[in-house]
Amino acid sequence: MAEKILMKGNEALAEGAVRAGCRxxxxxxITPQNEVPEYMSxxxxxxxxxxxxxxxxxxxxxxxxxxxxTGIRTMTSSSSPGISLKQEGISYCAGxxxxxFFANVVRGGPGLGNIAAGQGDYFQxxxxxxxxxxxxxxxxxxxxxxxxxxxxxxxxxxxKYRLPAMILADAILGQMMEPVEFDFEPVDPKTLxxxxxxxxxxxxxxxRIVRSYDLREGKLELLNLERMERYRKIQEKETLHENRQTDxxxxxxxxxxxSSRIAAGAVKMARDKGMKVGLFRPITLWxxxxxxxxxxxxxxxxxxVVEMSMGQFVEDVxxxxxxxxxxxxxxxxxxxxxxxxxxxxIEKVYQGIR
Amino acid sequence: MKLINxxxxxxxxxxxxxxxxxxxxxVHRLIAEIMDELDIRERTVGVAPVGCAVFAxxxxxxxxxxxxxxxxxxxxxxxxxxxxxxxxxxxxxDGDLASIGMAETVHxxxxxxxxxxxxxxxxxxxxxxxxxxxxxxxxxxxxTCPAGRSVAVNGYPIKVCEMLAQLQxxxxxxxxxxxxxxxxxxxxxxxxxxxxNQIDCVGFSMVEVLSMCPTNWxxxxxxxxxxxxxxxxxxxxxxxxxxxxx
Numbered sequence: 241m242a243e244k245i246l247m248k249g250n251e252a253l254a255e256g257a258v259r260a261g262c263r264x265x266x267x268x269x270i271t272p273q274n275e276v277p278e279y280m281s282x283x284x285x286x287x288x289x290x291x292x293x294x295x296x297x298x299x300x301x302x303x304x305x306x307x308x309x310t311g312i313r314t315m316t317s318s319s320s321p322g323i324s325l326k327q328e329g330i331s332y333c334a335g336x337x338x339x340x341f342f343a344n345v346v347r348g349g350p351g352l353g354n355i356a357a358g359q360g361d362y363f364q365x366x367x368x369x370x371x372x373x374x375x376x377x378x379x380x381x382x383x384x385x386x387x388x389x390x391x392x393x394x395x396x397x398x399x400k401y402r403l404p405a406m407i408l409a410d411a412i413l414g415q416m417m418e419p420v421e422f423d424f425e426p427v428d429p430k431t432l433x434x435x436x437x438x439x440x441x442x443x444x445x446x447x448r449i450v451r452s453y454d455l456r457e458g459k460l461e462l463l464n465l466e467r468m469e470r471y472r473k474i475q476e477k478e479t480l481h482e483n484r485q486t487d488x489x490x491x492x493x494x495x496x497x498x499s500s501r502i503a504a505g506a507v508k509m510a511r512d513k514g515m516k517v518g519l520f521r522p523i524t525l526w527x528x529x530x531x532x533x534x535x536x537x538x539x540x541x542x543x544x545v546v547e548m549s550m551g552q553f554v555e556d557v558x559x560x561x562x563x564x565x566x567x568x569x570x571x572x573x574x575x576x577x578x579x580x581x582x583x584x585x586i587e588k589v590y591q592g593i594r
Numbered sequence: 595m596k597l598i599n600x601x602x603x604x605x606x607x608x609x610x611x612x613x614x615x616x617x618x619x620x621v622h623r624l625i626a627e628i629m630d631e632l633d634i635r636e637r638t639v640g641v642a643p644v645g646c647a648v649f650a651x652x653x654x655x656x657x658x659x660x661x662x663x664x665x666x667x668x669x670x671x672x673x674x675x676x677x678x679x680x681x682x683x684x685x686x687x688d689g690d691l692a693s694i695g696m697a698e699t700v701h702x703x704x705x706x707x708x709x710x711x712x713x714x715x716x717x718x719x720x721x722x723x724x725x726x727x728x729x730x731x732x733x734x735x736x737x738t739c740p741a742g743r744s745v746a747v748n749g750y751p752i753k754v755c756e757m758l759a760q761l762q763x764x765x766x767x768x769x770x771x772x773x774x775x776x777x778x779x780x781x782x783x784x785x786x787x788x789x790x791n792q793i794d795c796v797g798f799s800m801v802e803v804l805s806m807c808p809t810n811w812x813x814x815x816x817x818x819x820x821x822x823x824x825x826x827x828x829x830x831x832x833x834x835x836x837x838x839x840x
Binding site: 263264266290292294295296298299300302303304305306307308309310312314328329332336439440441442443447448449450451452453 | 635636637639641642648651652654655656657658659660661662665668669670671672673675676677679680697698700701
């Protein structure tokens with residue numbers, strides 16, 4: 241068994257990326273993710289990788305664009321306003337099919353917002369985020385251990401399907417400390433196969449070009465259609481979710497990330513009181529586990545969405561159940577609900593169920 | 595028969611789409627000749643900008659990457675730090691390098707990234723159709739300063755070499771012009787030094803090349819070359835601004 245280490249979420253995220261083979265990190269300070277670049281500043285040189293404190297988030301994402309074009313595993317991290325700044329570069333990475341990995345340790349927004357936890361970047365994360373037609377793999381951990389273990393899966397999916405992958409966390413997940421057990425052996429990047437598109441030493445082969453444009457009549461659409469097919473495969477094969485006590489439930493609470501932990505506490509309180517309540521937690525937000533949710537909606541006709549935003553995640557829940565169930569929303573835009581509060585909401589909805 | 599001249603192996607054998615009298619083709623050829631002479635083609639990665647030279651990724655016969663407007667030095671940094679054995683150059687225009695990408699220019703110089711930047715200054719936005727550049731001369735007309743660049747509205751042109759010369763990390767800075775045959779020869783010498791510096795791990799090297807854009811200046815190619823010599827060089831004097839020997 242691997243050892244258990246007490247770690248802060250941001251440090252687990254950084255260490256998880258290093259163990260997954262990351263050898264290039266560029267970032268810019270912003271609260272509440274500062275422990276990530278701080279950790280990488282000494283950890284990268286220790287494993288023979290590169291760390292750069294960039295002059296801006298814009299420069300950082302473009303350093304990744306260059307570094308990942310050489311075929312190595314790269315990472316940047318930021319928090320909401322900084323992720324907005326990176327979006328142009330992320331769009332270029334999507335357009336050039338580069339498998340970058342990044343994390344958004346979300347804070348309250350819009351604008352400068354605050355530095356506490358929020359879930360207001362759901363739309364930005366799950367709908368591409370920058371300009372143009374593309375998606376990003378989005379994984380939503382709800383504990384420090386998952387912060388450490390998800391980067392590996394992000395790299396693998398990003399490389400398999402050639403698109404950016406991200407972890408959507410928040411200030412609570414980034415700042416709290418919990419025991420972590422890494423569920424994989426550290427990856428030695430030397431054992432990874434060099435991709436056949438990577439730039440670098442061209443001796444004995446044709447030159448390679450990494451770019452996100454094609455100005456020739458009709459060609460861009462062909463590129464996008466090919467990408468669309470990859471996205472379809474991802475949606476078909478790569479969703480992850482967690483169901484808790486949904487089989488006999490009359491009401492299922494749907495929540496992701498920090499909200500899902502709070503909701504789990506409230507669901508337990510409801511069960512203790514004899515109410516048949518379950519929990520649905522998507523682990524991948526894109527691809528969204530719509531089929532899994534639709535399967536629950538075949539026998540559960542009441543859902544309560546809990547999110548720390550105005551009603552973003554609820555749209556995907558409503559799309560998935562497609563009018564076959566009632567979906568209520570408890571929204572705390574840049575607020576963190578207590579389990580008691582969520583339990584009160586559960587009671588209200590549950591009492592209305594005939 | 596003895597072959598005395600040929601197309602460089604570092605240039606792809608295809609027609610370039612630059613306008614008559616434009617300087618890009620000249621500078622592309624110089625870079626390609628230098629890659630051949632230094633025998634670095636197979637380990638060179640070039641960064642193409644946004645602007646007319648976006649197509650540079652089609653013309654250079656080495657690995658190429660095209661990225662967001664102004665971010666060439668950041669992209670080059672990412673490549674060079676990941677693959678130090680590669681020779682990395684960023685090819686940029688004046689809007690790209692001195693306007694939208696100024697932060698990346700200044701900070702890559704401050705870090706003395708061991709990269710080579712080729713900066714084409716033609717005092718105008720070419721690809722978008724002749725708008726004012728950060729290097730447009732006072733009084734010079736453009737589609738966004740039709741009455742001529744005025745200090746009151748537009749402020750002053752930026753002298754990039756002079757500005758970067760204040761930075762310790764900028765190891766080699768030279769300004770040349772490709773408006774005359776001797777100027778082309780001097781430009782080649784400067785660009786070759788900027789590449790040799792990288793091979794020798796000297797640090798940040800940039801050559802600013804004053805170049806012609808007759809199309810957007812509303813001139814013939816001959817008038818364009820004269821404009822560089824008569825109007826641009828008084829504002830942007832040619833010479834070495836920093837060198838590792840100094």
